[in-house]
Amino acid sequence: MIVLKATQERLLSVLQSVAGIVEKRHTLPILANVLLRKTGGNLQFTTSDLEIQIRTTADLDGDTGNFSTTVGARKLIDILRTMPGDQTVSLESSQNKLILKGGKSKFTLQTLPAEDFPLVQEAPSFGPKFSVPQKTLKDLLNQVSFAMAVHDIRYYLNGILFVAEAKQLSLVATDGHRLAFASSALDVEVPRQEVILPRKTVLELQRLLSDKEGAIEMQFANNQAKFAFEGMEFVTKLVEGKFPDYNRVIPKNHKNAVTLGRAPLLASLQRTAILTSEKFKGVRLNIDGGTLRVASNNAEQEEAVDELDIDYAGDAIEIGFNVTYLIDALANMEQDMVKLELADANSSALFTVPDNAAFKYVVMPMRI
Numbered sequence: 001m002i003v004l005k006a007t008q009e010r011l012l013s014v015l016q017s018v019a020g021i022v023e024k025r026h027t028l029p030i031l032a033n034v035l036l037r038k039t040g041g042n043l044q045f046t047t048s049d050l051e052i053q054i055r056t057t058a059d060l061d062g063d064t065g066n067f068s069t070t071v072g073a074r075k076l077i078d079i080l081r082t083m084p085g086d087q088t089v090s091l092e093s094s095q096n097k098l099i100l101k102g103g104k105s106k107f108t109l110q111t112l113p114a115e116d117f118p119l120v121q122e123a124p125s126f127g128p129k130f131s132v133p134q135k136t137l138k139d140l141l142n143q144v145s146f147a148m149a150v151h152d153i154r155y156y157l158n159g160i161l162f163v164a165e166a167k168q169l170s171l172v173a174t175d176g177h178r179l180a181f182a183s184s185a186l187d188v189e190v191p192r193q194e195v196i197l198p199r200k201t202v203l204e205l206q207r208l209l210s211d212k213e214g215a216i217e218m219q220f221a222n223n224q225a226k227f228a229f230e231g232m233e234f235v236t237k238l239v240e241g242k243f244p245d246y247n248r249v250i251p252k253n254h255k256n257a258v259t260l261g262r263a264p265l266l267a268s269l270q271r272t273a274i275l276t277s278e279k280f281k282g283v284r285l286n287i288d289g290g291t292l293r294v295a296s297n298n299a300e301q302e303e304a305v306d307e308l309d310i311d312y313a314g315d316a317i318e319i320g321f322n323v324t325y326l327i328d329a330l331a332n333m334e335q336d337m338v339k340l341e342l343a344d345a346n347s348s349a350l351f352t353v354p355d356n357a358a359f360k361y362v363v364m365p366m367r368i
C-alpha cells in the first residue's frame with residue numbers, strides 16, 4: 001500500500017510539527033516513533049512522551065484505505081532533510097517495514113505495531129473552551145517564559161501558571177528571584193481556572209505557535225490541558241502543586257519611578273555585563289538627579305561604568321541586580337519605553353510598560 005505521496009517539503013513540515021517532543025533515548029523504544037494512521041484519504045501523525053501528545057492530520061496523496069503503523073520519527077526526518085525540497089517522495093508499506101522512495105533513493109525502515117503505541121488517556125471532562133489569536137499567546141509566552149525555574153525542587157516553579165478568569169487570560173512565571181506577569185483580554189467570559197503548564201510544554205508551544213492571527217483553542221481539566229490550532233491537537237499533563245500568590249509578590253506604591261528608553265537601557269546593561277564576574281553577574285544601578293549610572297567589576301579588578309540621562313526627581317538610590325535577570329526581561333519586550341519603580345536598595349524593583357497594566361516584571365535586588 002502506498003501510505004503517502006507528497007513533496008519532501010510538505011512531508012518534512014508535517015513531521016517536524018509533531019516531532020519536537022520525541023526523546024532520543026527513552027525506556028520505551030516505541031516512543032521514538034511517530035504513529036501513522038490512515039483512514040480513507042486522511043493521514044494522522046501522532047507523537048507522545050507519555051506526558052504530552054501531539055496529533056496532526058494531513059491530506060497527503062497515496063492509496064485510500066485503512067492502515068496504521070509506527071516508524072522512527074528522527075530517522076525519517078534526517079533522511080528527508082538530505083533530499084531536495086521539491087522532490088516527490090513516497091512511503092509504501094511492505095511486510096512490517098516502510099519503504100521511503102525519492103528520486104533514485106530508496107530506504108527500508110523498520111516499524112513497530114501501531115497497537116503498541118501508548119496514547120495519552122484524555123481527561124473525562126474539560127472546562128469550557130476559549131480561544132485567543134496564536135500571536136497573542138506566543139507573545140504572552142515570550143514575555144514570561146524566561147522567568148521559569150529550571151530543575152527546581154519546587155517543581156511547581158518549573159512551568160508557567162495560566163489563569164483564565166472573566167474576560168482575561170494571565171500568564172505568570174517565577175524562579176524565586178524574579179517574577180514575570182503578562183495578560184491579555186479574552187472574547188468570552190470564562191469561570192476562574194488555574195493550571196500550571198510544564199516547562200517542556202511551554203517550550204514546545206513556543207516552537208509551534210506562529211505569528212498568524214489564526215486562533216488557538218484552549219481547554220483545561222484537573223490534570224490536563226488541551227490546545228487546538230491549525231489542524232493540530234496538543235494534549236499535556238499539568239504540574240500539580242500550589243503556585244505562589246503572585247499578587248503578593250508584585251510591589252504596590254513604590255514611591256520612586258523613572259521612565260526611560262528600553263533599547264538604550266538594554267544596550268547599557270549588555271555593555272557593563274561584559275565585565276561582571278562569571279559567578280555573580282552583578283551590576284550596580286545608581287540613580288540620582290538626571291543620571292542613571294550602571295557599573296560592574298570583576299575579580300580581575302576590571303571595571304565598567306555607563307551613564308544614561310534620565311528625567312528623575314525621586315530619592316538617590318544605589319541598588320544591585322543580577323544583570324542577566326534585567327537583560328532577559330528587556331530583550332523579550334517590544335515596547336520603546338520601560339518604567340522602573342523602586343522603593344530602596346533592599347526592596348524588589350518593578351518593571352512595567354507606561355500606561356499598560358498587562359505586563360509586570362519583579363526582580364529581587366542583589367547585595368554587591
